[in-house]
Amino acid sequence: MFDEKPALRVKLTFAVFVIILGAFTALNRVITPPEVSQSERRTLAAMPAFTWKSVTSASFMDGFEDFAADSFVFRDALRSVRAATVFYPFMQTDKDGLYLGAFGAGKFTPLDETSARQTAAKIRKAAEALDGLNVYYSVIPDKSVYAERNYPSFDVDAANAILAEELPEVTRVDLYDSLDNGSFYRTDLHWDQSRLSGVAEKLGSKMDFEYDAQTFYSETAGEFQGVYAGQLALPVKSDVLTYLIPSGTLTARYLNEKTLEWEYGEMYDLDAFSGRDPYDLFLRGAQPLIVIENANSNSERELYLFRDSFASSLAPLLTATYRKITLIDLRYINFAYLPEFVTFERGSDALFLYSSQILNSPAVLQVQ
Amino acid sequence: MLFSSVTFLYYFLPATLILYYLTPTPQGSPRYRNIVLLIASFVFYAWGEPVYSILMVGEVAALWALGLLINRFRDRPASKAFLVLSLVVGLGALAFFKYSNFFITNINAISGADISLLKLALPIGISFYTFQTLSYSIDLYWGKTEVQRNPLDFACYVMLFPQLIAGPIVRYADVAAELKDREHSLSRFSAGARRFVIGLAKKILISNLLGELVEICKASPEHSVLFAWLYIAAYTLHIYFDFSGYSDMAIGLGHILGFKFMENFNYPYIATSVTDFWRRWHISLSSWFRDYVYIPLGGNRVSKPRFIFNILVVWTLTGFWHGADWNFMAWGLYFGIILLIEKFLTGKLLEKLPKALSHVYVMLIVCVSWAFFDSPSFSAAGAALSRMFGFGAESLAGTESLYYLRSYLVPLIIGAIGCTPLPKRIAEKLLASETRLGKAASTALEPLTIAVLLIVITAFLVDGSFNPFIYFRF
Known part of the structure; x- marks a missing residue:
């Protein structure tokens, strides 16, 4: 079985094994x-910290396994190798739930009915406490709902049925028909602010206001790669982030989580566009409380928008209708x-506007 | 530590190989290298089981000492007593850690008692290394092997990291000579590296992918006929590639370190009878039960009722070895009964059947067995099997099952072809080519394949998170 004079093939196999193991190890x-x-x-x-306790409890080993994988050289290139293997030779239609379709990248987020009921119960509890307000709710369907057929996507009908059952006293605004596969960024989970006219009009039809797209003018921040592009690790055509600027003088103030003081700032944070998440351009990304006021508004109406990140790009479109919008991220x-x-x-x-991810994650909403 | 981890591949293995090959072999003796291997094996085991590594060291020390006593009192009654003590130590630890809660649960259920379950984690690989040490004690008592006086060499045999936690179950007699003197060569290293990488590819690129499909099928709310078949097909291939991949890695690492371990699989899914299947599946375990349980019970040189009893005992124990639950015992018994049916009723008929039909028969029997093997209860297994034939299914197929069939079709096809000897035959034909072009191609093909596989495997290790080993729980 083992030749005394190994063939060239045998020597090359030995060399390849030793060189690849040795090179990666050394690098x-x-x-x-x-x-x-x-x-x-x-x-x-x-x-991880190397201590007697961490070793005997094996937490050092667990931490080291994570460190070894995360710190591996050429990690991004290797992630691309894996993605290419999954999508091409194996011809799989998704990688860890991430798919790449004609309308860009997306992720399957099937509805978790139990979680949806728990989320609805939290919304009901909050809505009941908003005495004397006109309360509405709306779910933003995941973009996979609009992707090509046969993806096991979020079940909008089932979600609506659960919410209707759990929130009988709250008015539903169904956004399903106001969105399509072009409403979302190709590389990100969020919707594109420049394509939300239909959503604003639908909200207006239920909440009694008229949306006029002509009162906005657009600016382009530049090209960006959204969260799905990064997770997918394959080359995907970049998105262009366009933001709409309302007419009139607007002020935005943000509640500083640490000092609990209000800070004034811009509605569109252009510096954030070059940060970790370019979508944070809209209202600085994750914030507990934001108040936007339009001094030039003819209306005296106020809106309390219970929301997740999707509302950051929608809220500026509602500033013509509402003199004051308070965005609350529970x-x-x-x-x-x-x-x-x-x-x-x-x-x-008051509008409870949540994406399908929040509907599936009741624990994140701080309502007791 | 898992073979299929960055830590093993790019930290542990290079460090171990460098130390191992830098260690001198005075007069050709690998005794210093055995010490390196022993230390490395201890680190390998302690990496996942820091506390239980002490238990294993204690067990190894006790069984080594008892081995000395068995040998010293050879042909005297004390020798048998020390053998029994060895069995008590080995099987006692196994029974305590693996089977205590099973017995407590059943005692509680029968008597209505309320004995608390023991909060014990199962030491990884305890079923494998216990059977290895038992083979040493029994063979020593029978005079089939020589005593190992060097405790380090004995510990090196038991704890040898390539086969420590998931086999093959290496018998002391098979490696005793290699502990004293073994060949290290470039050819042996190269063959070992090739085998190791192929095993790693089987595990990472096929088994893990199909394992994901298994989990998807189990978690889906869609109870369709298609999903039931997808589940059983995926699990059938997943368990084969998982375990045979691990065995390939173990055998490959053995070659790299100069050891030759027994083969553990021989294309079991091409078997033409269940008897044939068990000659090809987990060979080291079935041959262990044959030599240490079945033959001592009398084997087939006994009356028919006694033979039936022997077969049923052996197969119930085989099932019980796999897990401390009734469904594992039922799984073993199921195979015992089928083997008896083949022996007394259908054996001749199977020989006359067209091969394709025999394969279908074996695969049906085996697939049904996996449903029991993987299910938490009889009713769950029954439900999974019923759905395959439309009973209790909500539909023939749904959006989800059709989607996943499309998504996993190529891995399933690769798996189905990969579990036959076809890829090996193609590779052998290519390597045997006599033309100049063919020779050049065959020279380049193997190293190129190994390089591509290693890089792709590394990519999956760096970016992947789904990486269980089914046989670790045994």
């Missing part, structure tokens, strides 16, 4: 790994603490 020791993965938008695992502020910062004016509107 991993020599090259300092980055702390953050820009493409995955996450902090990479660091070397992932970052507890509903019970709101009276310290927000006075709910009777007769105003």
